[in-house]
């Protein structure tokens with residue numbers, strides 16, 4: 435019960451962060467088979483009560499999620515956002531190329547959706563449960579514009595650094611808005627990934643989380659957990675192993691992403707008032 439209420443409050447607080455920064459938020463999910471853009475408190479409550487029982491819905495699953503409730507992944511959320519003209523979408527972290535992906539071919543459809551859908555996704559980068567260098571390579575193949583926010587290095591979700599240089603650097607919400615606007619003007623059909631490092635005060639100890647990730651990966655291999663079950667398993671296990679530290683960091687970085695994403699959306703809207711073009 436307490437957990438359910440906490441989840442609703444968290445989501446509402448995320449929407450508050452967007453509103454406080456001048457943007458209009460719309461949480462996206464599938465309720466009873468219907469894609470919903472913007473949820474009421476009651477609808478948020480339905481999702482919160484379901485928790486992990488809500489169907490994990492990637493973009494390919496939207497049409498087969500009949501009469502079900504679906505928690506949309508990055509791929510499905512950006513697809514639905516693009517359909518209603520929402521140009522900026524905030525999340526925690528995106529999916530990517532899984533470790534050993536060169537053998538398993540396990541590559542998140544988030545990456546191909548980013549290649550095909552002109553929406554800007556604001557995230558804290560990619561968790562090191564994934565293969566970050568290969569994910570960046572694959573994003574390049576998909577023609578996705580990737581930029582890190584106020585840093586030269588691509589962030590690794592719980593930590594500010596990944597050891598990988600970001601393909602580009604953006605300095606401010608206005609700078610991001612200009613990049614997004616240029617994407618529209620050049621009629622590129624692919625998306626943009628803006629990677630915002632977790633605020634330093636919330637970055638959990640990198641080595642603590644890295645060893646939890648190693649253990650979780652080992653357990654996933656032993657239990658033969660693969661495909662779309664792998665990410666939820668790894669995220670839950672890393673949270674258990676870090677005694678909740680990873681979840682606390684996760685919440686902090688999503689709030690930060692919501693604030694920065696909202697500022698980007700406002701800047702973009704102001705810019706586009708002049709250019710009179712929309713995504």
Ligand SMILES: O=c1[nH]cc([C@@H]2O[C@H](COP(=O)(O)O)[C@@H](O)[C@H]2O)c(=O)[nH]1
Nearest residue numbers: 507508509527528529542543561662665
């Ligand atoms: O750090 C994270 N990575 C991935 C996810 C979720 O997992 C999805 C990717 O899953 P898969 O690897 O099965 O495509 C993402 O779109 C997102 O919904 C997440 O919440 N946090």
